[in-house]
Amino acid sequence: MSYRIGLVGKPSVGKSTLFNAATMNDVPEGAYPFTTIDPSVGEAYVRTPCAAPEFDETCQPSVGVCEDGTRFVPVKLVDVAGLVPGAHEGRGLGNQFLTDLNETDVLIHVVDFSGTTDSEGEATEGHDPREDIDFLEDELDAWYLDILEKGVRRYADKQVEDIDPEDVLGEQLSAFGISPAAIKQTILAIDLPVAPLEWDGAEKEALAREIRKRTKPMTIAANKMDTPAAQDNWDEITTDPAYEHLEFVPVSAHAEKALKNAKEQGVVEYTPGERDFAITTEDLPAEQEAGLEQIREFVDEFDGTGVQQVLETATFDVLDLKAVFPGTASGNWTKGPFRDCFLLPADATAEDFAYHLHSDIGDGFLHGIDCRDDRQVGADTVLDHRDVLEVVSTNQ
Ligand SMILES: Nc1nc2c(ncn2[C@@H]2O[C@H](COP(=O)(O)OP(=O)(O)OP(=O)(O)O)[C@@H](O)[C@H]2O)c(=O)[nH]1
Incomplete structure (x- = not known):
């Protein structure tokens, strides 16, 4: 992507x-x-x-x-x-x-x-440029708040079903690309109880703003x-x-x-x-x-x-992506050296990178090799900006 x-x-x-x-x-x-x-x-x-x-x-x-x-x-x-x-x-x-x-x-x-x-x-x-900055932030926040409030109303209707608030809110806010787990994290990050019906107007506004900041940096x-x-x-x-x-x-x-x-x-x-x-x-x-x-x-x-x-x-800086190069530790480049350089999220691991390269890898990922020092890299290792990594899998 x-x-x-x-x-x-x-x-x-x-x-x-x-x-x-x-x-x-x-x-x-x-x-x-x-x-x-x-x-x-x-x-x-x-x-x-x-x-x-x-x-x-x-x-x-x-x-x-x-x-x-x-x-x-x-x-x-x-x-x-x-x-x-x-x-x-x-x-x-x-x-x-x-x-x-x-x-x-x-x-x-x-x-x-x-x-x-x-x-x-x-x-x-x-004209004061601050007016334009405020305008956009306020408008985006109002839009988020509107959808958040719809989610809170839905939660009020569904309470009898013993459903987690973040699941109801997550469904309502899904267009913003935020998961229920991330919603819960955001609620806790601004010190609110995970109990939508207890939130007052200002608290809902604060939550909408925080979700907006996280999903639309x-x-x-x-x-x-x-x-x-x-x-x-x-x-x-x-x-x-x-x-x-x-x-x-x-x-x-x-x-x-x-x-x-x-x-x-x-x-x-x-x-x-x-x-x-x-x-x-x-x-x-x-x-x-x-x-x-x-x-x-x-x-x-x-x-x-x-x-x-x-x-x-x-x-x-804002999206916090990193660039990673697929490499070969042996120096045998089958398709030419350093053809690709991919942007990945800051928390992407060696295994995430393997899936990025080979979406059909299934559970075939064995390990990565850091091509700078030939060290083996485990699935959960978080990669650094400008890493050069070879992916070793059972498919090779
Ligand atoms: N001095 C200066 N003028 C600029 C700069 N960038 C754009 N302009 C001028 O600002 C005016 C508007 O530029 P556009 O690029 O058409 O602005 P826009 O935001 O796309 O405008 P819309 O198409 O109406 O949405 C033009 O007269 C540009 O020449 C800049 O860096 N410095």
Whole structure:
């Protein structure tokens, strides 16, 4: 399976610019594992240092690319259109928006930090980006609360059946991809009794918010950081204790798009995510050169355009995934070295990895081999980021 990162945000914050910049990659034709039919789903990449050089191998990626020892691992990026602003007028979030949202594993909320778009996406000045951050969180919480309350009512009706509360709530909340066990854990984590009929309004709200945070983790792309107003907002908001629970990444989607365009024209050499690029043409029009020099100042100050960085924050920090390479301890690569690199949950074990590679392995898993030191690895061993593992099974 491929993880899905959802891009959300009100109109005119730069969602399309970010989506296009992130999915516009010069990956060789045919390397795509799927063809894009839905224009709102694209392939983006997250970077991880390739393991092949440590093994004196030249990798042959089956998907994505490897540039100068940096592996670009595919993730799906979904432009979740239709965030309806103006909930204060009672409109709330659109149904399609909510349906699409449920298909994502993590969200990047694109926020216009320049404050030049109002809550409806119309041009303005001095709009406080905090309003947009609060709006989305509050709306999502209200949606979760609504479904949680339905679950509590169902539990009240079913009480005579001697059924566990988490099972009833789990069924009601199943679209959010949370198991009954995880619901119980969440209830206990915020010190509530596992007794829904005892919860008051504030307690239900707190639980809905906690379930939302766990099932729809979010990072903020502070976009349009190439403007002075955005930089002032950045200083204020990222030091505001009310927003400590969120990760913020400074982004200029514009700069990334411009660099990718220039790369496509053969005007610059640029590896996505790098804090530098080289102009390779001598007779650039003065205007374009000045534009690129402005971008150079930005990427130097902010350590890149932020587009790669926000994808990687969502993947590795917020969703807490790790990249694992299938390997061979003997050095006999039947299909070419280091073809694959997979993203797995933080708690994935050697056995989980075996199932990921061979869904038909059944109970044939014997053990793994850590290819760096040839050590045998048991089924329950939790893997580390960038492990290189051979799977040994009875099927071989
Ligand atoms: N200064 C600056 N402007 C940007 C940046 N990214 C996007 N913009 C501008 O913001 C405006 C809106 O960008 P879009 O990408 O169309 O925004 P959107 O969120 O997709 O808007 P909708 O399609 O209406 O949902 C355009 O004028 C962009 O050029 C950025 O990083 N910096």
